[in-house]
Amino acid sequence: MIALPAPKPDILARRGEIIAALRALVPGDGVIEEAIRLKPYETDGLSAYRQMPLAVVLPSSTEQVATVLRYCHEQGIRVVPRGAGTSLSGGALPLADAVVIGLMRLNAIHEINYADRYAVVGAGVTNIGITKAVEAEGFFYAPDPSSQLACMIGGNVMMNSGGAHCLKYGVTANNLLGLKFVTIEGEVLDIGGTYLDAAGYDWLGLITGSEGQLGIVTEVTVRILRSAEGARAMLAAFNSIEIAGAAVDAIIGSGIIPVALEFMDKPCIHACEAFAHAGYPLDAEAMLIIEVEGSIAEQDALLASIKDICARFDPISLKVAESAEQSLAIWKGRKGAFGAVGRISPDYLCMDGTIPTSELPRVLRRIGEMSDQYGLKVANVFHAGDGNLHPLIMFDANDADSFRRAEAFGADILKLCVEVGGCLTGEHGVGVEKRDLMNVQFQTHELAQQRAIKSAFDPDWLLNPAKVFPLQAAPQPAMAAE
Amino acid sequence: MMIAPPDEAGIIAAVQAARAAREPLAIEGQGSKRGLLRPVQAARSLSTRALSGITLYRPAELIISAQAGTPLAEIEAALAEKGQQLIAESPYFNAVFGTSAPPSIGGVVAANLSGPRRITWGATRDHVMGLRFINGAGEAIRSGGRVLKNVTGLDLCKLLSGSYGTLGVITEVTLKVLPKPETSATLLIETPDLTGAIAALSAGLGSPFGVSGAAALPTQGHVVAALRLEDFAASVAYRMDKLATLLGSFGAQRVIEDAESREFWRGVREVAPLAAMPEDAIWRVSVRPSAGPQIAAVASAIGGRVMLDWGGGLVWIAASPNMANHAAISSAAQAQGGAAMLFRAPEALRLAVPVLPEEAAPIAKIGARVKEALDPGGLFNPGHMRAA
Numbered sequence: 001m002i003a004l005p006a007p008k009p010d011i012l013a014r015r016g017e018i019i020a021a022l023r024a025l026v027p028g029d030g031v032i033e034e035a036i037r038l039k040p041y042e043t044d045g046l047s048a049y050r051q052m053p054l055a056v057v058l059p060s061s062t063e064q065v066a067t068v069l070r071y072c073h074e075q076g077i078r079v080v081p082r083g084a085g086t087s088l089s090g091g092a093l094p095l096a097d098a099v100v101i102g103l104m105r106l107n108a109i110h111e112i113n114y115a116d117r118y119a120v121v122g123a124g125v126t127n128i129g130i131t132k133a134v135e136a137e138g139f140f141y142a143p144d145p146s147s148q149l150a151c152m153i154g155g156n157v158m159m160n161s162g163g164a165h166c167l168k169y170g171v172t173a174n175n176l177l178g179l180k181f182v183t184i185e186g187e188v189l190d191i192g193g194t195y196l197d198a199a200g201y202d203w204l205g206l207i208t209g210s211e212g213q214l215g216i217v218t219e220v221t222v223r224i225l226r227s228a229e230g231a232r233a234m235l236a237a238f239n240s241i242e243i244a245g246a247a248v249d250a251i252i253g254s255g256i257i258p259v260a261l262e263f264m265d266k267p268c269i270h271a272c273e274a275f276a277h278a279g280y281p282l283d284a285e286a287m288l289i290i291e292v293e294g295s296i297a298e299q300d301a302l303l304a305s306i307k308d309i310c311a312r313f314d315p316i317s318l319k320v321a322e323s324a325e326q327s328l329a330i331w332k333g334r335k336g337a338f339g340a341v342g343r344i345s346p347d348y349l350c351m352d353g354t355i356p357t358s359e360l361p362r363v364l365r366r367i368g369e370m371s372d373q374y375g376l377k378v379a380n381v382f383h384a385g386d387g388n389l390h391p392l393i394m395f396d397a398n399d400a401d402s403f404r405r406a407e408a409f410g411a412d413i414l415k416l417c418v419e420v421g422g423c424l425t426g427e428h429g430v431g432v433e434k435r436d437l438m439n440v441q442f443q444t445h446e447l448a449q450q451r452a453i454k455s456a457f458d459p460d461w462l463l464n465p466a467k468v469f470p471l472q473a474a475p476q477p478a479m480a481a482e
Numbered sequence: 483m484m485i486a487p488p489d490e491a492g493i494i495a496a497v498q499a500a501r502a503a504r505e506p507l508a509i510e511g512q513g514s515k516r517g518l519l520r521p522v523q524a525a526r527s528l529s530t531r532a533l534s535g536i537t538l539y540r541p542a543e544l545i546i547s548a549q550a551g552t553p554l555a556e557i558e559a560a561l562a563e564k565g566q567q568l569i570a571e572s573p574y575f576n577a578v579f580g581t582s583a584p585p586s587i588g589g590v591v592a593a594n595l596s597g598p599r600r601i602t603w604g605a606t607r608d609h610v611m612g613l614r615f616i617n618g619a620g621e622a623i624r625s626g627g628r629v630l631k632n633v634t635g636l637d638l639c640k641l642l643s644g645s646y647g648t649l650g651v652i653t654e655v656t657l658k659v660l661p662k663p664e665t666s667a668t669l670l671i672e673t674p675d676l677t678g679a680i681a682a683l684s685a686g687l688g689s690p691f692g693v694s695g696a697a698a699l700p701t702q703g704h705v706v707a708a709l710r711l712e713d714f715a716a717s718v719a720y721r722m723d724k725l726a727t728l729l730g731s732f733g734a735q736r737v738i739e740d741a742e743s744r745e746f747w748r749g750v751r752e753v754a755p756l757a758a759m760p761e762d763a764i765w766r767v768s769v770r771p772s773a774g775p776q777i778a779a780v781a782s783a784i785g786g787r788v789m790l791d792w793g794g795g796l797v798w799i800a801a802s803p804n805m806a807n808h809a810a811i812s813s814a815a816q817a818q819g820g821a822a823m824l825f826r827a828p829e830a831l832r833l834a835v836p837v838l839p840e841e842a843a844p845i846a847k848i849g850a851r852v853k854e855a856l857d858p859g860g861l862f863n864p865g866h867m868r869a870a
Contacts, residue, residue, distance in 0.1 A: 115684045116770040116795075138690070160633045171631065173640070174608045187844035194770040195795050197594070197605055199821040199838045200867065201649075201849060205607060205640025209633045229690045249542040255565060255661035255714075298717050354629040357543050386630035387543070426631035434634075441634055445621050449856070450636045456851035468635065 004466050007097035019055050025067045032056040041100050046090035053094030060105040062218040070186025078462050081212040083155025086147040088350050089431025103154045109133050118194050120221045123154025139224045142169035153220050160209030162427035167385035168259045173208040180219035184458045211429050212464035214457040228293035233327040234303050236310040237284035237317040242361040244286035247313045248384045260291040261385035268379035272333035275340030281317040289334050337381050345394030351410050353417030354387045354426035374409040388426035415440050430468045486529040490653045496528050498620040506864045509647030511586030517579040520832050522866045530588050545628050547656040550588025567662040570606040571597030577757040588652045594644030597751035598695035601792040607643035612656035618857030628656050648863045649856040663712035667722050668743040671707040673733040676775040679707040680794035682732035687793050691721040697750045698790040755789050756800040763803035763827040765811045769820030771795040780814035803827045808835045
């Protein structure tokens with residue numbers, strides 16, 4: 001289990017006074033203190049970890065966020081920012097002495113400008129909510145994490161979220177123009193704007209993906225893009241992981257950049273097929289879903305080229321969608337992959353390492369061996385174009401030993417990702433989950449450099465404590481989370 | 483005096499020596515952008531020019547790594563051999579700065595300079611997947627890595643990109659690359675004025691046809707709006723037809739292809755129409771595209787000439803190098819919610835005015851702490867971005 005820092009006793013002792021002060025700053029029903037109403041905030045997408053917070057505040061404006069932060073800073077109160085609470089790395093896990101600042105009430109769309117192709121939205125607008133707001137005009141917001149129905153743009157910025165289509169459109173960081181950003185001292189800053197390449201240091205780039213360590217984002221200016229004329233998928237199934245990997249290399253080598261290039265291994269194919277009945281070939285060792293964009297004629301031409309390439313690798317099955325409906329059917333299994341695995345196992349951990357794509361066969365072979373060692377099943381989904389691997393480790397949360405083994409298995413996979421030249425996390429963030437593995441990827445002085453930059457924004461380390469950075473050799477005794 | 487160590491250990495030794503002696507260093511690569519920003523006040527310069535060579539290139543993984551001093555042209559040539567290219571179309575500003583020094587890849591990243599493709603495919607900083615740099619304590623720091631998707635820890639790649647050597651000495655960079663498109667074609671539309679040209683560019687960029695370059699060039703009596711398509715030949719042919727139909731009402735059209743199209747965009751990338759008059763200063767203004775014409779109007783009022791890229795959102799202005807012109811352009815940019823940078827000017831003007839816009843006090847305060855965290859002795863490029 002991952003240790004959380006000991007709560008500050010003086011803060012716990014002053015809970016009533018702190019809640020009264022917060023109520024004065026955020027009038028109405030914006031402060032939550034009753035245990036039953038705090039319960040939904042005790043965890044996020046990493047539900048194995050739970051901790052009730054001191055209180056939850058739900059500000060309805062940037063100014064309220066600023067006053068709450070100013071107060072917490074003055075009083076030395078720790079703060080945990082929260083969007084929709086979908087983090088898979090425990091990025092929004094509370095602490096017993098921390099105030100959770102929930103941003104879901106900042107859910108207004110402030111401006112949409114089609115001529116200049118941007119939208120200004122509150123941090124609490126959902127990812128899909130942006131696309132919904134602009135799709136009637138043929139536009140969309142590109143990054144599409146699989147939690148996009150629920151997750152909020154403020155959280156996307158904090159975690160630099162990706163999705164299945166980043167191979168062509170990039171991740172969150174590549175689709176932002178500006179932020180309204182509140183420092184721990186309660187200063188409201190405009191970072192970037194409505195234009196490209198702000199002058200001076202790239203604060204926008206540094207803040208994006210900083211996991212709530214530097215400040216709180218209340219408003220986001222995103223780029224909106226015109227959708228392609230259409231998109232269509234194909235499915236290609238192969239006899240081995242190596243062969244599927246070689247097919248991916250050949251597709252990229254041909255000069256075609258599909259908008260999505262997804263890889264599933266056999267256990268994943270089986271889980272998804274049982275769940276979605278998408279018509280996936282059950283005898284395949286590996287399967288690719290490849291999506292291209294353009295007019296019907298362009299789609300035909302690209303899919304024909306990709307089909308020809310795949311045909312050189314002795315495929316078990318090649319299926320090109322003939323219509324948008326068939327395309328959806330191909331995607332249905334993949335989009336439901338996490339739910340499908342949830343159906344065959346009471347619990348699973350979703351890992352998120354990235355590897356050089358050439359290492360895929362070796363990494364999947366090693367994961368298979370580890371699966372035997374740990375006695376836990378694993379299914380692998382992989383954004384094959386960009387090397388982002390999602391092993392889903394199946395375990396039983398009611399069995400403490402099973403959870404312990406699952407965590408150890410996950411850590412071994414991530415160490416392997418780093419060993420082959422990759423990294424701990426491609427899109428889910430370090431959070432609390434991978435915090436103690438940071439020493440695997442970074443040397444001590446490199447982490448010290450990152451900490452020093454964090455300190456420049458948050459000198460007292462009040463913002464989202466116990467995430468991202470390993471706890472320092474603790475001056476206070478550490479306490480295990482339940 | 484210039485120090486140009488042959489390896490990273492030499493860079494570290496030079497930084498440590500400067501730290502011990504408390505002597506600042508001017509940090510540079512090949513020196514091709516020495517005319518950019520404020521002149522650095524340092525007796526010694528530390529160059530990465532001798533750190534040269536591609537260290538890793540995996541075409542199938544769309545990744546290339548090179549030591550910081552590697553000439554941009556060497557990287558482009560290696561990529562071209564495998565049918566690939568740098569995504570952000572990094573400019574050579576040799577004509578702008580009147581130098582024959584070849585730009586280095588480290589310098590391109592340190593200045594985060596991007597060409598026309600930036601409007602659709604992102605800036606240089608968007609494609610920096612990994613960096614090694616030496617901080618002011620003389621430590622080698624890595625950020626990012628050699629994979630395309632990485633959110634592990636704070637993104638120092640972005641912080642260092644565009645920091646002009648003031649936060650660390652970049653020794654190696656890893657960039658995402660993409661296949662070079664089979665062909666390129668450009669639709670040229672003769673529009674009556676800048677507002678019409680920007681409207682045409684906006685309509686093109688808001689179309690589903692994947693416009694990868696959108697520039698407006700005022701010429702005698704009208705403005706040429708240029709929209710580029712890059713893809714497989716069949717796609718370019720199809721999309722050009724659709725795009726031309728869509729934009730039919732904006733003015734007379736002409737299409738240029740292949741070499742002619744590439745040459746046209748090289749000119750846009752390197753600001754060729756403005757660079758030729760060495761006595762003029764050059765400003766680079768970034769605004770939302772529809773504000774481009776207002777910026778251009780202010781430029782005209784001071785007797786300046788303009789060209790616009792990035793759909794109208796990047797306004798290049800050439801005008802007499804004086805403080806009044808700088809003030810007029812800076813306040814116009816600010817009024818439109820954008821930012822102006824004095825890009826080329828005689829040293830005296832660069833020392834006399836803020837070459838970059840001032841930051842708001844709270845962010846400047848954090849910025850000073852971040853600088854202190856990376857370069858505690860204030861060794862690197864003092865006074866380069868802002869007066870001390």
